[in-house]
Amino acid sequence: MDRRIFGQTMLGGAAFFMMRTPQEQARDGGITDVGGIAVGHFTHPDRPTGCTVILTEGGAVGGVDVRGSAPGTRETDLLNPVNTVEEVHAVLLSGGSAFGLDAAGGVVRYLKEKNIGYPTGAARVPIVPAAILYDLGIGNADIWPGADDGYAACRAASAGPVEEGSIGAGAGATVGKTMGMGRAMKGGIGTSSIDAGNGIVVGALVAVNCVGNVIDPATGAIVAGARNADDSGFVDTRRLVREGARMPAAAAQNTTIGVVATSARFDKAGMTKIAQMAQDALARTIYPAHTPFDGDTVFAVSTGSTETPGNLGSVGALAAEVLADAILRAVKRASSLPGIPAYRDYVG
Numbered sequence: 001m002d003r004r005i006f007g008q009t010m011l012g013g014a015a016f017f018m019m020r021t022p023q024e025q026a027r028d029g030g031i032t033d034v035g036g037i038a039v040g041h042f043t044h045p046d047r048p049t050g051c052t053v054i055l056t057e058g059g060a061v062g063g064v065d066v067r068g069s070a071p072g073t074r075e076t077d078l079l080n081p082v083n084t085v086e087e088v089h090a091v092l093l094s095g096g097s098a099f100g101l102d103a104a105g106g107v108v109r110y111l112k113e114k115n116i117g118y119p120t121g122a123a124r125v126p127i128v129p130a131a132i133l134y135d136l137g138i139g140n141a142d143i144w145p146g147a148d149d150g151y152a153a154c155r156a157a158s159a160g161p162v163e164e165g166s167i168g169a170g171a172g173a174t175v176g177k178t179m180g181m182g183r184a185m186k187g188g189i190g191t192s193s194i195d196a197g198n199g200i201v202v203g204a205l206v207a208v209n210c211v212g213n214v215i216d217p218a219t220g221a222i223v224a225g226a227r228n229a230d231d232s233g234f235v236d237t238r239r240l241v242r243e244g245a246r247m248p249a250a251a252a253q254n255t256t257i258g259v260v261a262t263s264a265r266f267d268k269a270g271m272t273k274i275a276q277m278a279q280d281a282l283a284r285t286i287y288p289a290h291t292p293f294d295g296d297t298v299f300a301v302s303t304g305s306t307e308t309p310g311n312l313g314s315v316g317a318l319a320a321e322v323l324a325d326a327i328l329r330a331v332k333r334a335s336s337l338p339g340i341p342a343y344r345d346y347v348g
Contacts, residue, residue, distance in 0.1 A: 030162040030191035031203035034261040035305030036060065039205065040157030041168030041189070042103075042149040047139035048337060049095035051103040052168035052189060053153040054205060054259050057116050059087035060301040062129065063271030065279050067289075068255055068296035072098045075129040076297075081268040085127055089116050090154070091299050092130035093169040093207050093257050096144025104130040106150030131297040133209040133255040135172030137181060138337065162191045162205065165333035166342075169257070173209035174340055175331060176225030177254065178237050178245075185224040186342035187214075190330030192322040199263065199306035202315055204278070204323040206258030208330040210286045211293050213237050217284040217324060224331040224343050237287055255295035256282055258326065260319040264310025266302045275300035277316030281323035298323070 032039055036058050043050035064079045074092075078085050090107050094100035108126045111117055117124030136144070153168065165188045166173075173187030187210070193203035208214065213225025213234060226235040260278045278298045282289040290296050300319065302310075336342040 029193035029203070031193060031205040031259065031261050032159050032162055033193040034201045034203045034263050034303060036303030037261055038157040038159045039162045040153040040155065041163060042145065042153040042156065043167050043171045044143060044145065044149065047143040048166070048172035049135050049144060050168045050171040051092060051094035051100065051145040051149055051153050052207065053107055053150065053157060054091045055154060055157050056089055056301055056303055057114070058303065059089060060303045061086060061266060061268055061271050062088040063268055063275040063300040064129065064297065065272070065275035066297045067279055068294035069292040070255065071295035071297050072101060072132040073130065073297055074101050074104055075127065078127065079129060079268065079272070081272055085118055086268060088127045088129055088301065090126070090128045091259050091301065092128055092150060094130060094132045094145045095135040095169050095172050097132055097134045097136050099144040100132040101130055102147055103145040103150030104128050106147035107154055109147065110151050110154035129299060131257040131295070133169065133173060133207055133257055134253040135209065137253055138172040164188065164190050164329055166335040169207040170330060170334070173207055175208060175210050176213050177211045178240070179226040179235055183227045183229070184340060185227065186334040186336055186340050188330045188334035190326040190328065190333065192325035192329060194318055194322050196314070196318055198308040200308055200310055200315070202260065202262045202318040202322055204258060204260045204319065204326040206256060206323060206326045206330055208256050208327050209254055210256045210289065211254040211291055212286045212288045214327060214331050215285055215287055216328060223328060241288065254293050256286065257297045258323055259299045259301060260323055261301045261303065262310060262315050262319070263303055263305040264308065264315055265304040266310060266312065270312050271300045271302055273312060274316045274319050278319040278323050280320040281327060285324045285327045
């Protein structure tokens with residue numbers, strides 16, 4: 001018998017089984033296990049929204065892959081391998097839809113004050129790619145993360161353990177909206193890492209706000225998502241799609257955004273490939289993913305904090321693994337909002 005931990009939970013009387021392999025248990029770290037990375041959150045006190053910054057103050061080679069059809073991003077063209085600038089100095093994830101891109105200005109200001117950025121003749125210019133998710137339907141839509149909030153997230157940044165759940169960019173995140181918000185569940189922020197040996201660490205951080213259900217790829221079980229009308233279990237969105245169901249217009253309020261990182265050294269082309277491979281995590285854990293209603297975006301950064309050469313294919317595969325772990329952790333650590341239950345409400 002293989003060594004696995006089994007648990008049984010009840011959702012309105014329906015049983016759901018989960019298991020964690022020893023390998024999954026070992027991945028209880030976070031993206032800050034990658035040398036050269038610090039993470040800070042800002043959560044707005046007046047509405048469930050916020051932003052999360054991933055600081056790479058020593059510089060990091062970056063890549064990006066955008067697969068959702070409704071993205072809200074900044075500086076993604078710069079990460080194209082044919083373009084000039086090689087390094088980024090932070091990545092920002094934010095709530096607030098397109099308004100939340102303002103928070104990147106605060107990150108730029110913070111880095112400018114520390115004289116960190118791309119050197120030009122007149123000044124060092126901080127390079128801060130960013131992506132947003134839609135959470136304006138939760139509370140007062142006139143409140144969103146701004147420049148001061150991005151600055152505050154930088155001030156709070158630490159290379160220590162990363163707080164997860166309903167915080168930062170995940171504060172207003174929700175999942176499972178195929179049947180409308182009335183039957184959705186809470187999303188959030190999650191992180192994970194894995195030590196690949198020889199000094200190479202791969203980590204991920206993600207804000208999960210998807211239209212689809214979140215599925216544990218190890219079991220095929222739905223972890224969080226659209227609930228049945230009587231709260232007796234989950235709606236099987238795969239079956240609905242096969243039967244010709246269409247998503248409601250209200251579903252267009254989503255997006256899963258994340259960052260994968262490694263200590264191994266790669267160029268921009270390599271990091272772009274790692275970002276592409278990491279997107280496999282969304283296909284494994286979210287159904288449906290990369291829809292017209294999502295702006296799914298994954299950044300990849302290499303801090304080069306180890307001299308050990310990295311294998312591109314292996315690191316890309318591990319990036320998908322840790323991002324999948326982070327997605328599961330995001331919903332498992334989220335806290336409920338009025339009318340929007342969380343995974344923890346059912347497992348205790």
